[in-house]
Amino acid sequence: AQKITQTQPGMFVQEKEAVTLDCTYDTSDPSYGLFWYKQPSSGEMIFLIYQGSYDQQNATEGRYSLNFQKARKSANLVISASQLGDSAMYFCAMRVPRDSGGGADGLTFGKGTHLIIQP
């Protein structure tokens, strides 16, 4: 079974500072994918960034980057130059292959981190 752990229930950060949201994972599958989603107060789930277990480089998408440390089984999200609009819940999630025939299983989510950006 897969498990995602997010140890920060809530964080307060000053605007324009960089933010690191922690995520550790556990799986016995050598092949897996790690995702980060943002959920603003309006409730929708917004996909931010993806990291594959075999990717050699850390993923980046604009102000978002993923600090992937495979040996430590950690996939922390880094938001550079935070903005007020970054205030939201952030979820780390993982997918593994569903079976030997290929295809991916559903997402296993962590409990989330509530990030509040202060002016």
Added chain:
Amino acid sequence: NAGVTQTPKFHILKTGQSMTLQCAQDMNHGYLSWYRQDPGMGLRRIHYSVAAGITDKGEVPDGYNVSRSNTEDFPLRLESAAPSQTSVYFCASSPRDRAPLSQPQHFGDGTRLSIL
């Protein structure tokens, strides 16, 4: 706009009543799944479908039924609602069953369901 459409957005039920949450996607996606989101719990998968006519159980399937008669629709039914099923429900899709791990799931806007 193309995407995953969930209806209704909000609903209140009484214990023991039945209800069907609707999920429709117009992107010709093969893989559909239902999640529930509870405070402090993240999202947990209820049921999923890899194609029309094929459904399977997720992590928390008890008390819920699903069917998939076509590609577009994936309704979630609560036959006899219980207060423990008060939650926010999300439907999510991926383009195809044999999608790579990197393929993100597209989420609907959610249905907030309260059971009294």
